[in-house]
Each structure stands twice: as C-alpha cells, then as structure tokens.
Amino acid sequence: MTLFVGSLQLGLMYGLLAMGVFISFRILNTPDLTAEGSFTLGVAVSAVVTVAGAPWLGLLVAFGCGMVAGAVTGLLQTKVGIHPILAGILTMSALYTVNLAVMNASSNVSLIGKETLFQQLFAALPGLGKDGVRLLVGLALALITLMVLNWFFRTHAGLCIRATGNNEAMVRSSSINTTVMKILGLAVSNGCIALSGAVIAQVQGYADISSGIGILVVGLASVIIGEAVFGRRGVGVGLVSAIVGSVLYRILISLALSTNIFPTYFLKLISAVIVAVALSLPTVKIELQKRRIRREGRTHA
C-alpha cells in the first residue's frame, strides 16, 4: 500500500518534470537535454533556500532559476545558432559547476531536521498524516501548474509558442519573432523541471549533485506512456497525460522493484522492458485493429 501511495506521491511530483519535458519535446518540437542540469539546479536551489529558512520561497526561486537555465539553452540555439542537442548538452554541463557553486562547493546538502515545507505542513495539518500531506502537496502543485500552463498556452504568447513548434516558417512569415518564442518556451519548460526538482529535494530530505542523472529518460518515458493512454491530442490533454504518464511510470518502477523473481542487478533491464511493453501497446492495438479489418474484409468479400 505504501508503495502505491508512494508511487502516486512521487508520480505527481515528477509530473511537473513530465510537463516540462512535454513542452520542449512535443509543443516546441525540440530535443532539449538541459533537463538533467535544470532538475539538479532546482534540487540545489530549493535545498539551499530551505536551509536558509524559506522552503516555499525555495520552490519559486528554483522555478525562476530553471527559467534562466532554459533561456540560456534557447539563446545558444537561436542567437548563437548551435544545434539544439548540443546547446542542451552545453548548458547541462555548465550547470554542473553552477549547481556545485549553489551548494557552496559541496556535493550534498542535507535537509534532515530542517524546516522543509513538508515539516511545516505535517505540523499544520496533523489530521492528514504524512502520506496525506505528501499526496496533497503533489496534487496541489501538479494541478496549479497544470492550470497555469493550460491558461498560458491559450494566451497570445502561448499560441505563438505552439505555432512555432508546429510550423516555424509560417509563424515567421506572420511577423512573429520565433527566436523569442523558442527562448520563452524553453524557459517555461525548464522552469517546470526545476520546480519538480525543488519539491523532490524537500520530500527526499537532501540535495545531491547526482540527483539529475537519468532524469530526462524518466521525463520522456512519462510523456510517451501518457500518450499511449490518451493519444496525441491538444495541449490540455497533453499536459494531463504527462502527469498521468508520470504516475504510471512510478507504479511500473515500483512493480519492477517489488518482484523478487530476478536478482537485484536486473532492475534497470526490468524497468526498461516494462516501459518498452507499455510503449508498444498503441502499436499492438493498431495491429489488432488492422487484423480485424482484414478478417472482416475477407468475410464480406
């Protein structure tokens, strides 16, 4: 039970990451590798600000810092003309040093015994219990971010970003500055990713320089699992499917963890296989449909 509730809590918190990845990967249509750096940036900033005594501010500052990181990638992509993948890699590795600097040259900042936002809420809402509080925070953050993003991508700027991802040439010929739109889009995307890191740091009780390793895979897998369930539709559904995908991904991982049949070192292989199976479901569905049509075609012929 803890495992399921835990997956739900973590899934919602990593859902912010999934939404961020969805923005760059699907809406802007660019592969953005900044995520590993900006996630850790969020973790580090949130931890440091929490140690200083302002856990809620930590989330906001982390979001802002993530936006700056995304904007840097955007500038490298557009103004400097560096290939999108390389631009992301450059920002990511630069952020490694930045993150160490944020944590005062230490690779690990402990939040154990510090006043995190969870500790504050445990004290303020004793009736909910710790699991309830974690769930509430995850749900609230995911919903608020979802609503804000859903609103944003329907404003003029948001629509321009979506159009840029769809057909850059057409947008530019309508006298819209695609450079600004790309930078803005990447900034919002990485802001969400850093926010995810910020809340994760507070729930896990420490910041570590390696927190972001493999995070992009987590985000992409969540987005694609979500699409396997909901299909590829508009922005609103897309954002919801990213969160649902993230929760499903956590549940799949915890299933992989709770099987005792395989030796421990199989973990990564098992999780990869589970995700691959989940991702192949749409194709299988289409194949089955085709087969049915063929069969029906034969009987009606």
Add this chain to the structure above:
Amino acid sequence: MLYASVLVERTDAFLRIPRWQTDGALQPNTEDGKEGFSMKKLLALVAALILTFALATFANAEAPKTYKVGIVQMADNGAFTDMREGYIARMRELGYGEDVMTFDYRNAQGDMTNLASICQAMIDSKADYVVTIATPPSQAFLNMDSGIPMFFISVSNPVGAGIITDMAKPDKNATGTSNAIPIAEMFKLSAQLTPDVKTYGLIYCTSEVNSVTTINNAKAYMDQNGLKYEEAVVANSGEVQQAAQSLIGRVDAIFVPNDSVVQAALTVVADVAKEAKIPVYGSSAVMVASGAFATISISDTEIGRMTADMSDQYLKGTPIAEIPAVVVSDFTMVINKTTAAAIGVTLSDDVLAQAKILE
C-alpha cells in the same frame, strides 16, 4: 514474518518449474522413452511443491523469531559490494542463518529517482531494520521517518549528512560506521616508502561528498606539513585518463581518495603512473588490487563486518541510542608488489613483514 518467508519459499518453488519442464522436454525420458514430460514427473513436482510449503510452515512454527533485513545500496562498485558481502557474511557467522534472517537487497544502480521507491518498498515490506550503503540512501531512508531502525555503512561525514547529531549518541534511530580515510597515516606511509615525494597530484570527482571530504582533509594536512599539491578534477570516469596524464611531470606521486568515479578507472591511473615511474597512493585495498602502489586502509569487508556486529548488539536488546556510531580506525598497510617493481621502489624486509602484499 511467516507470510514473508513463505513467499520466499514459494518464489523459489516457482523458479524451479521451468527448469523441470525444459529438462524433461530436452532429454528423452529414459523410463518410458516416449514422452518428454510424463505424468510421473508432474506428480513428483506437485509432491515437491506440497513438501516445500509444508517445510516452510513447519520451519516457521519451530523457529523462535525470524528477521527481515533490507539492504539499500547506491550503485554497483567494488567497495560497496565488498561492504555488503562483509555485512551479510558476518551476520551469518553470528548465527543468523538463512532460516532466521532473510536479506532483501536493493540497488538503485546509480539512479537517485529509484531511491525513494526502494525505501518505500522496504517500509512496505515491514523490514525489521534497514542497512544503507553510502550517503544518499542513508539520507533518503532516514527522511522517510518510518520508525524502522537504520544501520549505515560508508558515510564519511554522518553529522554533516544530517543522519546523526552526535556520533556517541545516536538520536535518529540510526547508527553505523563511517570510513573517513586516515589522512595522516596515509602520508606517513608515503614518507616511509617514497621519502623523495614533495608534490602530490590529487585526482577526484567533485560530485562525491566522500571524496571531497577526504581531499579537504588531505589538503589541510599537506598545508600544515609543507607538502605541495596539484589537483585534477573529473566529472565522470571517462575523463580520468586525461586527468592523470595532466599531472605527469608536475607531481612526484598521485593520491586518489575514496572516490567511486576514479576508482572505476583506477587501472588507467595506475598504467599512466607506472609509465612515468611515480607511485599512486589509493584509499582502499581494491585500488591497490587494481594497480595502485600502496594504501593504508581498512578493508571494505571489515567495515561491513563491524556494522554487522552493531546490528547484532541491537538484535540482542541494546537500544540504537546506546550503540555509538564509529569512525573506523583499524588500519593495515597494503602494497602492490608488481607495481613496486614497475616503478622501481625496493621494499625493506621490515615493510614486507608488516604489510599485506598483493601481486
């Protein structure tokens, strides 16, 4: 408890089925020579299953108490694995046999997003206590505030990591061993074996809290004792070779802290140093086995064993708060003879008698 060990037995039994089937299917059955998978075998299988269940239930009915222990390891590397194996071996020696104590071992394989899920799984399975190897798993588990006691292994700065306030008085239901590297002893060894060394090269990864702690101690020691140093910092094991090469010509020896990133590529460092005929001082026996010249170390297995003794105290009734966390301080000199010959260092009989010699 009963349920848990039945489950273990059951998965064992299930695992056996496919092997039975393939055995039967691949080899012609000598008894009746026709079918690969006979009724007889099926019956035997059912009987075996029933017996397993019966035995499992019986064993539980007779055993006084069984323990379920969770082990969370950060990543796959030689040192961590030695610690884990040392721990398990010592618990078995202390009389916690397989029928009394089951280990639920999980490895995050370097991915921190897995740690929270792993820790939750441990709490979900109601482990009697949990053993964590390295700093992040210890922090992740402690932060869950589950009420389950924790024994940590290889946390070089437990107070800094926030898992204990005072090493002598564990206050967070957690105690264990810290393996701070004995810097002063290390440099004394170097002065004894290679007295001409004045400048040390330091290779380490800035992302590892353990190695940064050791490096800071080493720098402080060298500053006090008039030794010089040059640093080469890496972010992953792919950069280690260039880092080592960058030091050649500028330093008289290389010191590698307890750093899993550099350790993974230690053979490369050893080769570069051998060619330049300078010694590499490591911080674990594993490093010396990979070609480093010498170290003063406590074996990683021994750290695991010491932690096992602490768990034993707890199981025998001592509260966690009364089992002080310890900084391990029982060292041996480990020297690689092949490397010594390659870099032209002759070892005195005195040293040979004291040290543990690896080829």
